[in-house]
Amino acid sequence: xxxxxxxxxxxxxxKTKLVDLPDGVQVIVSExxxxxAEELDAKNFPIGPDxxxxxxxxxxxxxWAIACLRNPDGSRMYTDADFDRVSGFSPRILAAIANGARExxxxxxxxxxxxxxxxxx
Numbered sequence: 001x002x003x004x005x006x007x008x009x010x011x012x013x014x015k016t017k018l019v020d021l022p023d024g025v026q027v028i029v030s031e032x033x034x035x036x037a038e039e040l041d042a043k044n045f046p047i048g049p050d051x052x053x054x055x056x057x058x059x060x061x062x063x064w065a066i067a068c069l070r071n072p073d074g075s076r077m078y079t080d081a082d083f084d085r086v087s088g089f090s091p092r093i094l095a096a097i098a099n100g101a102r103e104x105x106x107x108x109x110x111x112x113x114x115x116x117x118x119x120x121x
Contacts, residue, residue, distance in 0.1 A: 019100035029068040061098035068101035
């Protein structure tokens with residue numbers, strides 16, 4: 001029997017993934033909505049004055065962490081206002097979080113999209 005809109009929306013949760021960090025610490029990363037994924041893409045790959053897509057010079061892993069890290073209740077752990085705070089994390093920690101976030105979102109199979117773009121250009 002087909003679902004109603006409300007049944008459909010409540011039946012399909014966003015995927016999450018536990019990411020293992022050093023010292024036995026785990027964090028949760030979540031799949032993004034289409035809206036959130038498009039906003040993240042716009043920040044990481046802005047349109048330049050010539051109307052061509054550019055690559056933001058830094059902060060890709062920071063923005064992935066901010067967008068996808070979740071508290072145990074599913075709420076966002078960080079917001080865009082926390083950019084400086086999150087960018088103070090160890091590169092090793094940020095890479096693990098960002099790779100887990102990309103993996104759960106089906107983007108680049110856990111690879112860094114900036115590095116992939118550079119290799120393919």
